[in-house]
Amino acid sequence: MRADLRLAWLLTRGSDRREWWRITLTALGAALATGIGLAVATIISIRGQYSVSFGSGLLDQPSDRQGVIIALLMLLVPVLGFLGQCARVGAVHRDRRLAALRLAGAAPRQVRRIAALEAGLACLVGSAVATVFSVLLLLRVWQDPEPLAWLGIALVAVAVPVLGATVSALSLRRVVASPLGWVRRVRPTRGPGRAFLAVTVLLAVMAVGIGLIAFLGDPLFFHNSLDMALAPLLVFAISLLIGVSAVWLAGWSSRRLGAVLATRAQRPALLIAAERLRDDPWAAARTHAAVLLVTVVGTAFAGIRTVLLQVVNNTEYLAENRSYYTTGLDLSGAAILIALALTLSALAVGTAEALATRRRGLAAQAAAGVPQSVLGRALLLETALPLAPALLLAGAGGTAIYVGWATMIDDAVGAIPLVPVLVPVAVYATCLLASATSLPLLHRSVRPAELRYV
């Protein structure tokens, strides 16, 4: 183990800048996940009615706290997507290095352990930093936290690095299997494997199961503590389910779209982008799935928020003061914006990574006189093409949710607002902007200096 640790450290220290990016971003993602986990653990430990000097009374009632937990758990989804994307930064280089280790005589187990150590240590750093700051914050707002809260905090702080290391070891099983297999060329990203399918099915079963228990127990209200725990789980499971289904949808539609456009394209940039989608449809599937999820939730939320504010403003006598409602809405809005920001950075990281792995070929294209504008357009189209129909669908889904909700409540809603329909458009535009952040990198990538390594 000591030798493995030393080797992992030596390899990391000697690796290039992109691998440091992966480690830094992984640590950042782990810190975010830990932060969210700690918040959930702390809120869960609060029992009964309390007066919390934090969040405009949102944490006072058990049912409100449950809503906050749901929102936090849903925030975990884009964080996980972000982490998945970060694992791809410099992955080709890392895979080659691990294969080279195997060639040099390392046992599969040893290589897996080295890789797991690398990821685990990055997660440990992120988790440690997040835990220290969270505890400091907690002690300021809560004089004497319950033992249950401490237990939860310890559990989350340990679980994040352990999970990170496990996932990393699992995802590398193919790389490690053969010393030669992955050394030779950059391959298209594999589609989701059987494990992923199993997770999808499991989630679906879980969602249905939890839903059934909840509804059979009490069709309308969640009174007892079992239901209290099940409701956030149900929402979390459903949103994860939508997320993984979105991965399937994104990959599948990328391939179909690529195939259809590749045969019809007349413009070179469109042809290149379409063929890339057809060749490697799963490359951006995870990020695109996160974009879809954020769009559904974002559109629905924007609609619900507008409607709710109308109701709050139209109603003269409110059960709570006005800020109770607006703070809740603003907090949820902020959470969704954070999720969007995370997703967009994952998208930017993904585009930059796609560019970096292809930079030699791109330099050769530029040398052969393919204008940089064509290469840049192809890069943007690669993001823009599959997202357009997907976001249209997501926007429609979100709109259906809030319009359905608005017609169900019997308060004075007034006219159903249509402004939230603009959310998918805004998301689409920011996605294009996020992938456009790689264009300066394209400019640097096509330098003839890259040709020297051909």
Place this chain on the structure above:
Amino acid sequence: MSNTGRSTVPLLAARDLVKAHGRTEALRGASVELRAGEILAVTGASGSGKSTLLHCLAGIVRPDTGSVTYGGERLDQLPEQRLSELRRTEFGVVFQFGQLIPELTALDNVALPLLLAGARRQEAQAKAGEWLERFGVRGQEELRPGEMSGGQAQRAALARALVTGPKIVFADEPTGALDSLASEQVMTALTHTARESGTAVLLITHDAQVAAYADREVRLADGAVTPLEVAA
């Protein structure tokens, strides 16, 4: 050999090229002339500046000092957009590998320069098909570069370089990754087509057997051209 240059103005002329990569000087005052329709081999040990010379001549990089003249234009002073256009229309480039887009089929790869020039896909593909056939790449039009053998892929790359009817083809170790038989087929295809169409070829190689396909040889050592014959 020195008398033939008088009547014909060189197609491409480089004078006293100096180019440094960081602190290492790749070129230290190299001068080369390429006449219309001739096949010129540039040979030399690895690190002698061959590739850098090709990059300067093809307008891929600008020399630090010195001049590159093509058709009355100073390549070292042209804006990048015009250089890119020249490389697309008047020049063709072939590298050791990597010049084909891995996601495109052989046919679309060859058709790409025509598409860039604004041709319709069907026309471009038809013409690309003819060129692939000319280079003996038959029945592989729908394969991607990774699915072809090295020799076939290089011949597809030659077809892509020649499909626009360029004045000059720049080939940087085009057979560097091939065995001797595939190398012979690629070189025969290149020289036959170039001679047939009057295209000039600047061929970078460290292999004397490949250089022997050329009409003339220029030898680089330490970033400068060395005299080949002893002064009389």
Place this chain on the structure above:
Amino acid sequence: MIGMSTRHILLGLLATGPSHGYDLKRRHDERFPQARPLAYGQVYTTLQRLARDGLAEVDGTDSDGGPERTTYRSTDDGARELAKWAGEIAPPAPFVTNDIFAKVVVSILSGGDPEAYLRAQRAAHMERMRELTAVKTAQGTDLATVLSADYALNHLDADLRWMTTTAARLTTLTAEVDAA
């Protein structure tokens, strides 16, 4: 070496049937395009020696309207000798007579310019390689010509590579030769 193999090559050509000297020379030059062409006199003396050693015998004479020609055919001994020779491996260059190396060393000893000599030799080699490549890539060239040109090209290439490494190490060689 050349004398030895001319005997066997002629025996090999006779193996397809009786033939006269001029015909043998023509067929030899066709089969081995890049080899040194046989002189008619050499064919004639070799045939006489084969007959003396009992490996070939006179088949007859015909005039065919022109000058009289002696036709030879292979004997059973000749066929045996040919089979034995064809199956034997050729000794891998037992003595290398390297004119180029000799010239370099002599040039160092006599205070000449070995570098200039190597450059000129290189240019001459390249010129010959270009000629051979032109022969080999001309339209409609038969495979025998291509293969024999390849053989020559590979040998010239080996010389060239040797010259390149030698040129790069001339200083050390000069010091060594001068010290001895």
